[in-house]
Amino acid sequence: AQSVAQPEDQVNVAEGNPLTVKCTYSVSGNPYLFWYVQYPNRGLQFLLKYITGDNLVKGSYGFEAEFNKSQTSFHLKKPSALVSDSALYFCAVRPPANDYKLSFGAGTTVTVRA
Amino acid sequence: DVKVTQSSRYLVKRTGEKVFLECVQDMDHENMFWYRQDPGLGLRLIYFSYDVKMKEKGDIPEGYSVSREKKERFSLILESASTNQTSMYLCASSAIGQGNYGYTFGSGTRLTVV
Numbered sequence: 047a048q049s050v051a052q053p054e055d056q057v058n059v060a061e062g063n064p065l066t067v068k069c070t071y072s073v074s075g076n077p078y079l080f081w082y083v084q085y086p087n088r089g090l091q092f093l094l095k096y097i098t099g100d101n102l103v104k105g106s107y108g109f110e111a112e113f114n115k116s117q118t119s120f121h122l123k124k125p126s127a128l129v130s131d132s133a134l135y136f137c138a139v140r141p142p143a144n145d146y147k148l149s150f151g152a153g154t155t156v157t158v159r160a
Numbered sequence: 161d162v163k164v165t166q167s168s169r170y171l172v173k174r175t176g177e178k179v180f181l182e183c184v185q186d187m188d189h190e191n192m193f194w195y196r197q198d199p200g201l202g203l204r205l206i207y208f209s210y211d212v213k214m215k216e217k218g219d220i221p222e223g224y225s226v227s228r229e230k231k232e233r234f235s236l237i238l239e240s241a242s243t244n245q246t247s248m249y250l251c252a253s254s255a256i257g258q259g260n261y262g263y264t265f266g267s268g269t270r271l272t273v274v
Contacts (some may be wrong), residue, residue: 050202055200057221063210064186064274080262082265087268087270088267088268089164089250089262089265089266089267089268090203090250090265091265092262092263092264095262119272134228136202136203146193146208146210148205148263150195150202150203150204151199151202152200152202153200153202
């Protein structure tokens, strides 16, 4: 069975500092990996994805994520965090052959202080 | 701009009531999903549908049913609402074979059962 782990419930950083949100996964075959962000009282917004190719993928709002197959990780990063990045972040994984089996992690709340 | 629209942002219902949550998408997507979101548990799949009148159980279907009579509309039904169904409900859609582009989510319905 596939699964996603986000080991940190909360991440707190100062504005301007680097931001990292951790994600590890378990899935059969090569994974399709996603990051979503949720602002208060809103639905999830797609940030970025890894399907194949370069291990470093770039997404919306200056975010990027690095796929590491040996460590089964897909950590989300931003070089310089903004207060407006404060939100709930979800990592998700699915196997390539199944459109319907997107599994989400529990989420990480990011707080960026001014 | 493509949209997934959930008819209600907030609902308060009484225990034992039959509750309908409505979702409409304007992207001509074949796949539609219902998730519930609870703190610390992330998103859990309740049901999904890959075509009109077709439905499949997700990970937590107990206490729920769904209806998809038209391609653009996917309804979640709580036959007899209970307090443990108090949650945020998220609808999503995707096109067949394009799940690698991620899902598009609605803004969510926060349901309180009293």
